[in-house]
Amino acid sequence: MVFVGRQEQLATLGEWWTEPYPRPALIWGRRRVGKTALLQEFARGKRVVFHTGGNRSAHRELEEFSFRAASAVRSPTRDLEARPYQSWDEALDHLGREAENEPLLLVLDEFPEMISKAPDLEGVLRAFLDHSLGHTKLRIIVCGSAVRTMRAIQEYRAPLYGRFDLTMQLHPFRPHEAAEMLRDLTPPDRALVYGILGGMPLYLSWWRPELSIEDNLTRLACHPDAKMIREGDLVLATEGGQGVHVAATLQAIAEGCTKHNEIADAIGADPTRTLGDLLALRLVERLQPVTESRRTRRRIYRIADNFLAFYLGTLSRVLPEIDRGLGETVRPVLIASIDDHMGDPWEEAFRDHLRLRAPEIGPEVVAIGPWWQGDGQNQIDAVALSGRSRSPILVGEAKWARKVNGARIKAGLAAKSAHLTKAPAELRYAVAARESIAGADPDTFCVTAADIFP
Numbered sequence: 001m002v003f004v005g006r007q008e009q010l011a012t013l014g015e016w017w018t019e020p021y022p023r024p025a026l027i028w029g030r031r032r033v034g035k036t037a038l039l040q041e042f043a044r045g046k047r048v049v050f051h052t053g054g055n056r057s058a059h060r061e062l063e064e065f066s067f068r069a070a071s072a073v074r075s076p077t078r079d080l081e082a083r084p085y086q087s088w089d090e091a092l093d094h095l096g097r098e099a100e101n102e103p104l105l106l107v108l109d110e111f112p113e114m115i116s117k118a119p120d121l122e123g124v125l126r127a128f129l130d131h132s133l134g135h136t137k138l139r140i141i142v143c144g145s146a147v148r149t150m151r152a153i154q155e156y157r158a159p160l161y162g163r164f165d166l167t168m169q170l171h172p173f174r175p176h177e178a179a180e181m182l183r184d185l186t187p188p189d190r191a192l193v194y195g196i197l198g199g200m201p202l203y204l205s206w207w208r209p210e211l212s213i214e215d216n217l218t219r220l221a222c223h224p225d226a227k228m229i230r231e232g233d234l235v236l237a238t239e240g241g242q243g244v245h246v247a248a249t250l251q252a253i254a255e256g257c258t259k260h261n262e263i264a265d266a267i268g269a270d271p272t273r274t275l276g277d278l279l280a281l282r283l284v285e286r287l288q289p290v291t292e293s294r295r296t297r298r299r300i301y302r303i304a305d306n307f308l309a310f311y312l313g314t315l316s317r318v319l320p321e322i323d324r325g326l327g328e329t330v331r332p333v334l335i336a337s338i339d340d341h342m343g344d345p346w347e348e349a350f351r352d353h354l355r356l357r358a359p360e361i362g363p364e365v366v367a368i369g370p371w372w373q374g375d376g377q378n379q380i381d382a383v384a385l386s387g388r389s390r391s392p393i394l395v396g397e398a399k400w401a402r403k404v405n406g407a408r409i410k411a412g413l414a415a416k417s418a419h420l421t422k423a424p425a426e427l428r429y430a431v432a433a434r435e436s437i438a439g440a441d442p443d444t445f446c447v448t449a450a451d452i453f454p
Helices: 007-018 035-043 058-072 088-098 111-117 121-132 147-153 175-182 187-197 201-206 213-221 227-238 246-254 260-267 272-280 306-315 319-323 327-341 343-356 406-417
Strands: 025-029 048-052 104-109 138-144 166-170 284-287 300-303 365-371 380-386 391-398 403-405 428-432 436-438 445-447
Touching: 007 035, 007 166, 025 035, 025 147, 035 048, 035 104, 035 138, 048 058, 058 088, 058 111, 088 104, 088 121, 088 138, 104 111, 111 121, 111 138, 111 147, 121 138, 138 147, 147 272, 175 187, 175 201, 175 343, 187 201, 187 306, 187 327, 187 343, 213 227, 213 327, 227 246, 227 306, 246 260, 246 272, 246 284, 246 300, 246 306, 260 272, 272 284, 300 306, 306 327, 306 343, 319 327, 327 343, 343 365, 343 380, 343 391, 343 428, 343 445, 380 406, 391 406, 391 445, 403 406, 406 428
Parallel strands: 025 138, 025 166, 048 104, 104 138, 391 428, 403 436, 428 445
Antiparallel strands: 284 300, 365 380, 380 391
């Protein structure tokens, strides 16, 4: 797979690398999000020991680590293949000496797997960092996917608390970043693929641009062992720190339980901790009217990951039939349901695009989000607030339609905006459609898939 995107993250890592004696970097994020690919790209051209934890016994982990180190460190005083490290103290001290004069990058990937079998490793690493600071050019990156463990490593009282110069959580691609992996598709098709697969680089690589949407979905979703089905099962089983209520919470939200108390009733337990993990991973998003404070009770939850929303919603409704071998016959039903699924992903892609173009919207844009009244009426897809007063300056609506009438949508937005502000005539209006917007006046901020997915 060709490496694309992540230029901001590479630049941040580059700044960390050029520091004289940087303390470790901590990188974490969901499985499949591209952490290893990012680190491999960053390590290109550098002396590097790249080790991935494998839930091995402590002895086997050190043997594997020694093998990885042997290919990067050719020491005249130590043959690591014949005489592997016997302890982590020994390994770190040796690599520290090998990096006295020339930088050496040490990547400890899937670190939670390593400390599960060697719980003293965190303390050993802390002791090494404390006594070697300023005496070695060994640069250490700690990386992992287990959300609770990676968050716990950074907490007060944890052995490595305060020992990281850089912490970076890696997220799925945003719409404009995902477009880089879908170059051979038209912008509307890029939007559709993103709406189905989300921003995970691996998932986007599954889509074959030479095939039709129907043929791609047949490959990816319409037989019992299809990639999307297997991956959906894996996400439910492994994400959220493997909490016991993760799958049930996600399923409840996908089925329309969007409030905290509704989720609690559906799963028969307090979902607060599970929701915290899912929010940190951006599998779930907490929405509230953009004009409300964070303490508002007018909050709802939705599945934020497009792939998971499609799997738990549209795909799950036909999974039993696919499992029984009816993939070919349910495919038209699956295709016909895509437009219904695309509403939420398209609206969020629209909001994300407005955030990217905030300087064009107006001065001091401090927030962009949805808005609705207390009874759920007069919903507006996007409202931009400006300044310390958080005054509305733009309202917008996104329609998953090829072509829309901009004047008609603006009139509808103006009517809704009368419930938002006393001066709807002073607002700017934004309209989004897949391909084109007809009848819009010059002041309307028009957005299409070609803008969002360039």
